Amino acid sequence: MAxxxxxxxxxxxxxxxxxxxxxxxWEEFLAERAxxxxxxxxxxxxxxxxxxxxxxxxxVITRGxxxxxxxxxxxxxxxxxxxxxxxxxxxxxxNRQKQVSSFYVGPPGSSxxxxxxxxxxxxxxxxxxxxxxxxxxxxGNLPGQGLxxxxxxxxxxxxxxxxxxxxxxxxxxxSMGEAGYDVTVQIxxxxxxRDYMMxxxxxxxxxxxxxxxxxxxxxxxAK
Numbered sequence: 392m393a394x395x396x397x398x399x400x401x402x403x404x405x406x407x408x409x410x411x412x413x414x415x416x417w418e419e420f421l422a423e424r425a426x427x428x429x430x431x432x433x434x435x436x437x438x439x440x441x442x443x444x445x446x447x448x449x450x451v452i453t454r455g456x457x458x459x460x461x462x463x464x465x466x467x468x469x470x471x472x473x474x475x476x477x478x479x480x481x482x483x484x485x486n487r488q489k490q491v492s493s494f495y496v497g498p499p500g501s502s503x504x505x506x507x508x509x510x511x512x513x514x515x516x517x518x519x520x521x522x523x524x525x526x527x528x529x530x531g532n533l534p535g536q537g538l539x540x541x542x543x544x545x546x547x548x549x550x551x552x553x554x555x556x557x558x559x560x561x562x563x564x565x566s567m568g569e570a571g572y573d574v575t576v577q578i579x580x581x582x583x584x585r586d587y588m589m590x591x592x593x594x595x596x597x598x599x600x601x602x603x604x605x606x607x608x609x610x611x612x613a614k
Contacts, residue, residue: 406437411479453510458579465502472498482523487511
């Protein structure tokens with residue numbers, strides 16, 4: 392593939408997904424996409440930068456000890472079983488360290504509940520504020536799956552789609568994590584919330600860069 396793929400396209404395909412099972416990938420994701428972050432393309436444009444990840448966030452308030460976070464994951468649609476996948480939660484623990492907790496999501500039920508202790512304890516009686524982040528990813532979209540296929544022209548064609556629809560409709564964002572699941576969160580005795588998902592539109596400057604990459608990719612595939 393390197394024989395016909397320009398250098399910028401190699402860089403584009405160098406990082407295909409964020410691996411939400413790793414603290415380091417959560418840190419990279421939040422550094423780029425959280426409010427006030429550096430932006431999707433802060434370290435160059437990669438395939439993962441054009442994907443929307445349905446990451447939710449919830450506020451965690453502790454008073455000297457950890458608090459229980461309860462997640463309810465339901466399928467979208469009536470009577471449908473949960474698609475197989477994994478719920479990842481990025482949070483602080485009692486030792487004030489960041490960690491990722493993961494839970495299998497799947498059939499035969501249409502809903503499932505998961506609980507874990509979150510938030511650093513802090514001083515007794517002293518209120519401490521923080522946040523946790525979460526995402527549910529279908530099994531077929533888990534990091535590493537299909538990576539070998541990404542090395543071929545067919546998968547490159549699927550990833551880029553060519554310039555015709557790009558010019559006609561704009562760069563269609565690939566979507567991961569949100570399809571098939573509805574998640575609500577309760578922190579301690581607080582209200583049950585369906586918090587906002589962290590999404591961010593692509594800037595005009597990044598869009599122009601992506602058009603150039605797509606054009607070069609299509610030229611490479613056509614050879």
